[in-house]
Amino acid sequence: MANLNKVMLIGRLTRDPEVRSFATGGKVASFGFAVNNRRKNSQTGQWDDEPVFLDMEAFNRGEGGRQLADQVEQYFRKGQQFFIEGHLKLDQWTSQDGQKRSRIKIVVDNFQFLEPRPGGSPPESGFRSSRPAPTPSRPPADPGTTFDNPPEMEPPEPRGEEEIPF
Numbered sequence: 627m628a629n630l631n632k633v634m635l636i637g638r639l640t641r642d643p644e645v646r647s648f649a650t651g652g653k654v655a656s657f658g659f660a661v662n663n664r665r666k667n668s669q670t671g672q673w674d675d676e677p678v679f680l681d682m683e684a685f686n687r688g689e690g691g692r693q694l695a696d697q698v699e700q701y702f703r704k705g706q707q708f709f710i711e712g713h714l715k716l717d718q719w720t721s722q723d724g725q726k727r728s729r730i731k732i733v734v735d736n737f738q739f740l741e742p743r744p745g746g747s748p749p750e751s752g753f754r755s756s757r758p759a760p761t762p763s764r765p766p767a768d769p770g771t772t773f774d775n776p777p778e779m780e781p782p783e784p785r786g787e788e789e790i791p792f
Contacts, residue, residue: 631713633732636740637661638707640679645699653686655698659710659732682710684734694734701739711736 640658647653659682662675684694702708712735718728 633710633712633714635659635661635680635710635712635732636707637680637710639702639704642704643684643698643702645695652688653695653699655684655695655702657682657684657698657702659708681729681731682712682734683715683731684737694737697737698734707740709738709740710734 637659640660643655643657645653645655659680660677661680662677665674665676666672667674684698686693686695710732712732715731715733716728717731718726721727
């Protein structure tokens with residue numbers, strides 16, 4: 627039987643990263659992350675956002691490996707929006723009162739900035755792809771439109787439940 631343990635999320639940091647170093651020279655950055663589940667309130671007909679709060683960890687990957695904890699420490703700040711790609715990890719322990727405890731964490735494998743960093747352009751992304759970057763098929767309509775100066779766009783209206791195709 628095949629297994630798949632992959633998580634892809636877009637959300638915001640709920641707190642600044644906390645970084646710990648290991649005696650072996652490794653490093654881990656821990657931070658909070660929030661994503662929203664959007665639901666239509668059956669009583670009011672309005673769309674409500676229900677937040678989901680997650681614990682995340684990013685590790686440095688040995689000599690010559692990816693240094694995600696260092697990148698998280700340097701660039702991640704509370705409130706910033708990111709695309710995170712990772713996998714689930716189950717932490718289990720016994721509390722001081724003898725109770726068995728557990729929680730699910732997400733271990734960051736890749737990330738991508740979704741907002742420019744304050745005071746400048748975004749740093750290099752932690753996301754690595756084997757595919758080449760797409761080339762635009764036509765120039766932007768307004769030559770003044772750049773990553774730092776995106777055009778103003780209205781967000782799409784939420785689709786009604788009757789329009790969902792499943």
